[in-house]
Amino acid sequence: MVVLRLIGELDLAGAPLFQSEIDGAEISASAMVVLDLRELQFIDSTGLRVIFSAHARSLERGQQFAVTNGSEQVQRLLSITRVGEHVRIIDSPEDMGAQL
Amino acid sequence: MPVAEPLSRRARLMRMPGSKREPISPTAQHVSDDAVDLLVEAGAVLATSLELSTTMSQVARLTVPRLADLCVIDLRDDDGSIREVAVVADDERLARDLEDLRARHRLDPDGDHPVAHVIRSGEPQLLPEMTNALLRSFAQGSEHARFMVDRGYHSAVVAPLPARGRTLGALSVLRLGDGEPYRRDDLNLVCELARRAALAIDNARLFSDLQRIDRRLEAILVNLAEAITVEDVDGRTVFANQAAAHLLGLTTAGELTSAEPGAIMPRFLVLDEQGRELGLKDMPGRRLLAGGRPDPLVVRNIVRATGEERWLVVRSSPVIDPETDRIIYAVNVFENITDVKRAQVAESFMSEAGRLLAASMDYTTTLQQVARLAVPQIADWCAIDLLGDREEIERVAFHHADRDKLAAAGGLDGPDAPTLDESTGVAEVIRSGRPRLATDAQPDILAALASRPERPELAGAIEARSMIIVPITGATKTAIGAITLASSQSIRQLSHADLGLAVRLGRRAGTAVERARIYTERARIAHLLQRALLPESLPEIPGADVQALYSAAGELNEVGGDFYDVFEYDADRWMLVVGDVCGKGPRAAGVTALARHTLRAGAISDQSPTEMLHTLHRALRRQPPGADLCTVCLVTMTRSPERARLTIALAGHLPPLLIDRSGAATQVGRHGTILGVIDPIDIHEVEAELHAGDTLLLYTDGVVEAGRPKRQLGEQGLLELCRRAPALTLVGLLERVEQVALEHADGSLRDDIALLGLRLLGSTPAASAPGSLDRHRRGRGRGGEKPVR
Numbered sequence: 001m002v003v004l005r006l007i008g009e010l011d012l013a014g015a016p017l018f019q020s021e022i023d024g025a026e027i028s029a030s031a032m033v034v035l036d037l038r039e040l041q042f043i044d045s046t047g048l049r050v051i052f053s054a055h056a057r058s059l060e061r062g063q064q065f066a067v068t069n070g071s072e073q074v075q076r077l078l079s080i081t082r083v084g085e086h087v088r089i090i091d092s093p094e095d096m097g098a099q100l
Numbered sequence: 101m102p103v104a105e106p107l108s109r110r111a112r113l114m115r116m117p118g119s120k121r122e123p124i125s126p127t128a129q130h131v132s133d134d135a136v137d138l139l140v141e142a143g144a145v146l147a148t149s150l151e152l153s154t155t156m157s158q159v160a161r162l163t164v165p166r167l168a169d170l171c172v173i174d175l176r177d178d179d180g181s182i183r184e185v186a187v188v189a190d191d192e193r194l195a196r197d198l199e200d201l202r203a204r205h206r207l208d209p210d211g212d213h214p215v216a217h218v219i220r221s222g223e224p225q226l227l228p229e230m231t232n233a234l235l236r237s238f239a240q241g242s243e244h245a246r247f248m249v250d251r252g253y254h255s256a257v258v259a260p261l262p263a264r265g266r267t268l269g270a271l272s273v274l275r276l277g278d279g280e281p282y283r284r285d286d287l288n289l290v291c292e293l294a295r296r297a298a299l300a301i302d303n304a305r306l307f308s309d310l311q312r313i314d315r316r317l318e319a320i321l322v323n324l325a326e327a328i329t330v331e332d333v334d335g336r337t338v339f340a341n342q343a344a345a346h347l348l349g350l351t352t353a354g355e356l357t358s359a360e361p362g363a364i365m366p367r368f369l370v371l372d373e374q375g376r377e378l379g380l381k382d383m384p385g386r387r388l389l390a391g392g393r394p395d396p397l398v399v400r401n402i403v404r405a406t407g408e409e410r411w412l413v414v415r416s417s418p419v420i421d422p423e424t425d426r427i428i429y430a431v432n433v434f435e436n437i438t439d440v441k442r443a444q445v446a447e448s449f450m451s452e453a454g455r456l457l458a459a460s461m462d463y464t465t466t467l468q469q470v471a472r473l474a475v476p477q478i479a480d481w482c483a484i485d486l487l488g489d490r491e492e493i494e495r496v497a498f499h500h501a502d503r504d505k506l507a508a509a510g511g512l513d514g515p516d517a518p519t520l521d522e523s524t525g526v527a528e529v530i531r532s533g534r535p536r537l538a539t540d541a542q543p544d545i546l547a548a549l550a551s552r553p554e555r556p557e558l559a560g561a562i563e564a565r566s567m568i569i570v571p572i573t574g575a576t577k578t579a580i581g582a583i584t585l586a587s588s589q590s591i592r593q594l595s596h597a598d599l600g601l602a603v604r605l606g607r608r609a610g611t612a613v614e615r616a617r618i619y620t621e622r623a624r625i626a627h628l629l630q631r632a633l634l635p636e637s638l639p640e641i642p643g644a645d646v647q648a649l650y651s652a653a654g655e656l657n658e659v660g661g662d663f664y665d666v667f668e669y670d671a672d673r674w675m676l677v678v679g680d681v682c683g684k685g686p687r688a689a690g691v692t693a694l695a696r697h698t699l700r701a702g703a704i705s706d707q708s709p710t711e712m713l714h715t716l717h718r719a720l721r722r723q724p725p726g727a728d729l730c731t732v733c734l735v736t737m738t739r740s741p742e743r744a745r746l747t748i749a750l751a752g753h754l755p756p757l758l759i760d761r762s763g764a765a766t767q768v769g770r771h772g773t774i775l776g777v778i779d780p781i782d783i784h785e786v787e788a789e790l791h792a793g794d795t796l797l798l799y800t801d802g803v804v805e806a807g808r809p810k811r812q813l814g815e816q817g818l819l820e821l822c823r824r825a826p827a828l829t830l831v832g833l834l835e836r837v838e839q840v841a842l843e844h845a846d847g848s849l850r851d852d853i854a855l856l857g858l859r860l861l862g863s864t865p866a867a868s869a870p871g872s873l874d875r876h877r878r879g880r881g882r883g884g885e886k887p888v889r
Contacts, residue, residue: 042805042808044801045729045752048729049728073805073808080752080753081771082773082774083773083777
């Protein structure tokens with residue numbers, strides 16, 4: 001399991017860095033990917049897109065994929081766009097590990 | 101000390117030692133003269149020296165051998181103990197032995213010794229015949245007793261030393277061996293001598309106390325950091341400490357105390373806090389001496405010769421002569437508050453300048469206001485130059501404290517700006533980015549900084565006694581202009597403190613100018629973008645006011661993002677749409693165009709809002725892979741005479757606001773899936789009605805996220821803001837929302853803002869009439885063209 005902790009803001013400026021991490025060898029080789037958003041304060045539609053593309057990549061690779069809940073704004077955006085309904089949301093990365 | 105009449109009368113009672121101790125006749129004139137001589141001599145001795153032990157020895161010496169074989173003067177110390185200060189005897193060895201003995205056996209102040217008695221009671225004692233038994237009875241131990249018996253202590257007078265109601269000590273005269281016993285009249289003379297000695301001791305003590313206090317006081321005053329002067333009723337400075345001399349720009353305190361009254365003042369320009377010139381009569385010291393009760397005065401003191409400026413608090417307190425009850429001196433304390441005051445002036449200046457610079461995007465006007473603010477507070481004249489697109493220096497502001505010189509310089513635009521290739525002054529500062537300060541102490545530098553040889557006619561207007569030129573720097577730290585501050589007719593010299601202030605002002609101005617320029621640049625970009633991606637203008641909807649506002653956050657090369665559209669797709673059927681395409685750049689711009697045209701095509705094909713969004717979703721999914729996503733808020737409106745029926749469909753977008761005539765706003769719509777990434781999407785339609793005076797507001801997330809993360813406007817903030825809607829025209833409302841969003845974002849948006857508003861016009865509210873639509877600042881369009889069918 002790889003846990004990628006996102007801290008601060010995920011927008012146009014941060015998206016390329018995130019994208020390169022997702023495409024990195026470590027994540028590609030893992031059976032499970034968890035995006036830990038608990039310390040993510042803000043996300044915009046660009047951020048949403050990279051998260052969703054990470055989700056899509058995981059599905060293609062046959063990986064399990066989940067995110068933890070972020071700040072109020074992050075949750076609000078997941079709710080407005082209804083992306084939250086299509087991504088597995090867990091309380092903490094340990095929840096994912098516990099299922100093994 | 102002159103001998104007073106009563107003393108000479110008493111002196112007549114004395115018996116002289118030279119008369120072989122015969123009783124003296126009260127009428128014997130020679131005796132009286134001799135007694136007078138003694139007291140005159142005593143007076144002379146007591147008057148000449150003020151050193152206590154010397155004086156007392158001299159007094160004691162007067163009595164030996166004329167009046168006594170042995171004389172001892174004892175004083176009571178502050179702690180009550182008794183200490184002999186003078187021992188004089190005919191036989192010097194006796195005197196030394198007694199001193200030695202008394203050093204080892206001090207008199208017990210509470211004991212039976214006649215000296216202790218006299219000091220306690222204040223009453224003199226006459227001991228005409230002292231028996232050995234009597235001597236032993238008051239001896240301070242056997243050694244003392246033996247001493248007195250062996251030396252033949254025989255007769256004694258012990259007189260108190262009285263002063264100001266206290267007994268300072270005792271004067272004892274003794275006769276040894278078989279001498280004549282003392283009698284009552286001897287007692288009187290000894291008492292008189294003791295009284296005079298006591299007066300002298302008291303004076304000497306007071307004097308020494310006073311000297312000690314004086315010395316201490318002077319040491320305090322001289323070394324005090326606070327500047328102090330003392331002036332007398334004639335206005336002459338009788339005392340000044342070094343700090344006062346320094347503060348007033350003089351080398352020594354002597355320059356102050358030797359000056360004629362009023363001679364120092366003209367060396368200074370003294371101003372009150374409001375800048376009014378003050379004279380000598382306004383100074384607290386003078387007002388005090390004139391009978392007033394002046395409050396502390398804050399003055400700005402400028403040394404005319406050097407232009408040095410100091411802020412002082414001047415406090416004066418009176419010294420009153422206790423005998424006449426009149427003020428004889430005024431003590432002036434000058435407290436230097438220059439640093440505090442300068443900081444205060446600088447802070448208030450900076451805060452006012454900051455407020456001006458932040459208030460408007462019109463930086464030319466703002467900089468003119470800043471120049472006006474600096475004059476005369478900081479400088480006598482101020483010029484502000486900016487570097488233009490073609491590297492030309494443009495003088496955008498000039499202000500001069502002297503109206504005539506301002507006019508001579510050509511008013512606010514001022515003298516022509518220098519050109520960048522000039523070797524000195526503004527041009528050099530802009531090229532180097534380094535601030536400059538020059539005073540007339542460095543005439544060459546000042547001349548180089550200030551000179552405009554090619555414009556000699558400006559010499560009068562731009563003359564300077566001291567000058568500061570600082571760069572106006574923006575985010576990149578390169579100079580985009582310069583601010584010049586100069587003092588000319590006022591004698592104030594610009595200082596390093598002013599330079600610091602000016603540098604801060606330069607930075608603040610730079611930020612403001614850059615922000616304004618970026619703002620202008622953004623407006624230009626947004627305008628171009630709008631032409632490509634947004635409707636040229638909005639259609640007119642009968643009975644409704646429709647307005648849009650678009651504010652791009654993008655840097656020069658970043659386009660794309662938010663979009664909006666309004667069109668009539670069937671008779672009295674309208675569609676309003678606001679959307680946000682993820683990302684920036686050409687690709688996002690392409691998706692924006694695709695979204696807009698797909699929705700238009702769907703509408704005119706009579707699709708429902710849900711179908712239109714599905715169509716767009718499929719179109720996005722057919723795009724080359726790359727997860728293009730798009731949020732849309734789509735509203736269709738069907739007009740009837742009294743109201744409008746709305747259908748709202750959301751795809752990952754914030755719900756629009758319905759604001760009623762009272763200002764109460766509610767979000768309408770149900771969350772739907774964002775388009776382009778997830779299959780299947782889930783879209784819901786929600787119906788609503790709009791009545792006359794109601795407002796529908798569509799917006800993008802850039803509005804509510806402005807100022808994030810610290811000062812985010814938020815959905816709640818927007819709802820609150822809408823309470824003001826009824827008092828505003830629709831244009832006014834959109835501008836207000838944009839302004840608040842910009843404020844939250846400190847003028848620098850991180851995301852685009854798109855606002856689309858529709859207000860249904862009724863018969864009534866004036867506020868709902870269309871506002872002024874002639875300003876196409878930021879891609880706001882308006883009706884005129886026929887709806888697209």
